[in-house]
Amino acid sequence: MSMQRRAAAREVVLPVPATFLRHTPMDATALAVQIDRSRSQLGCALAVGDAKQILDHAGALVGMLTAAGREGEGLSLGLGHVGMARSHSTLEESAWLLHSLATAAQYSNDRPRANALFAEALESARCNGWRRLEHFVLHHWGRSRVEEQDFDAAERCFVESRSIRKETDPALVASSERALLELAKLRMHGGTQAQSKGPGAV
The missing domain is CATH 1.10.10 (Arc Repressor Mutant, subunit A)
Structure with missing residues (x-):
């Protein structure tokens, strides 16, 4: 065997993974129940117009949908509340929603949007401590x-x-x-x- 072939045989190359240490839920059934509960809570918050609760439940729901592998659905849902998040930027829930959206965009392979949302969430977190x-x-x-x-x-x-x-x-x-x-x-x-x-x- 040539030196080049022996070197190639010894070399181990690890490809960069499509996803890196992605969180996977231990109990998909329990997660489905939580998603339904969160969707109901979001509906109630929307009915009374409570911005803090809307942002809280929207962010949680986006995160749960992403954990369930339904990041496209989560991204679509969360984008509908971005305007409220930006107009209530002093609420911590607004930045958590942006963070959840960034992760949903990441796993939807929308990298430009993910990076912009991560940057926005990070700036908000730093500015507000x-x-x-x-x-x-x-x-x-x-x-x-x-x-x-x-x-x-x-x-x-x-x-x-x-x-x-x-x-x-x-x-x-x-x-x-x-x-x-x-x-x-x-x-x-x-x-x-x-x-x-x-x-x-x-």
Whole structure:
């Protein structure tokens, strides 16, 4: 066997995954029940015009639909409430909705919209001091950036999220560590890195 063939046989190349550490629900039946309940709660909030509750339930429903693999449905539903979210930007629920929408756009493979929404949610979290939301946005944006092969931006997101979690949510530090470990494996085994660009360079 030639030296080139022996080297090729030894080399292990890990392709960049279509999704990176995507959350999957343990109990699909229970999630379906929660989706129905959340949809009912959103309907009640809409009936009385309670903006805080509308944004809260809309954001939760978008997240649940995305977890169920119905991100297109979640994106469509959530976009109908973006105007309200932006006009009530002092409510934390508005930024959680933007974050849920960003994740739905990510898994719908609408990367430009996902990046814009992650950036908007992150700016809102930082301006208002919503640290828990901030670390979630950073972590989830980092996962999206891995899928785009923008590894430098992804690492910055994970590292910054981990730093906040150490102060505010220590139980979630392990999730950040796992993301950094899996990212390191991709880099070690030949994942292709794109240049950092746009709002992902946080």
